[in-house]
Amino acid sequence: MKTATFYHAGCPVCLSAEQELLNLVDSSKVNVEVVHLGEQPKWIPKAEKAGVKSVPALVLDNGSVLHINHGASMSEVKG
Amino acid sequence: MKTATFYHAGCPVCLSAEQELLNLVDSSKVNVEVVHLGEQPKWIPKAEKAGVKSVPALVLDNGSVLHINHGASMSEVKG
Numbered sequence: 642m643k644t645a646t647f648y649h650a651g652c653p654v655c656l657s658a659e660q661e662l663l664n665l666v667d668s669s670k671v672n673v674e675v676v677h678l679g680e681q682p683k684w685i686p687k688a689e690k691a692g693v694k695s696v697p698a699l700v701l702d703n704g705s706v707l708h709i710n711h712g713a714s715m716s717e718v719k720g
Numbered sequence: 721m722k723t724a725t726f727y728h729a730g731c732p733v734c735l736s737a738e739q740e741l742l743n744l745v746d747s748s749k750v751n752v753e754v755v756h757l758g759e760q761p762k763w764i765p766k767a768e769k770a771g772v773k774s775v776p777a778l779v780l781d782n783g784s785v786l787h788i789n790h791g792a793s794m795s796e797v798k799g
Contacts, residue, residue, distance in 0.1 A: 661784050667746035
């Protein structure tokens with residue numbers, strides 16, 4: 642089973658992208674963990690280290706980062 | 721069966737995103753058509769009408785557009 646982490650910050654763009662993406666993903670192949678960085682700010686350093694520049698973003702277990710549309714930059718998430 | 725159209729322009733960001741995305745998608749639920757706008761420029765107006773601002777982008781059959789990372793703007797694709 643592959644894993645992926647969907648980082649978001651609760652913004653409308655984030656929630657819309659989350660819905661669309663989770664509807665597309667093959668849940669028998671990929672387990673997607675959803676992390677709300679506004680509610681769980683301790684994850685921000687981990688997200689940044691993974692290469693997340695803005696949210697919403699999906700980080701795959703092979704290291705790839707897919708930035709999906711643009712809800713907020715990481716500096717806005719931290720602010 | 722839902723359908724989606726993945727628009728790209730052959731750029732490295734596009735090809736990488738295509739690979740990652742098609743690996744995630746549940747092909748039993750969603751049929752993804754891949755359109756290379758560099759090779760098929762007649763699709764550019766359709767993509768723009770769907771709301772594609774940059775490639776790679778995935779247009780869903782409910783009208784949502786997911787812009788994934790940033791390979792090229794549509795003006796660059798046309799240029």
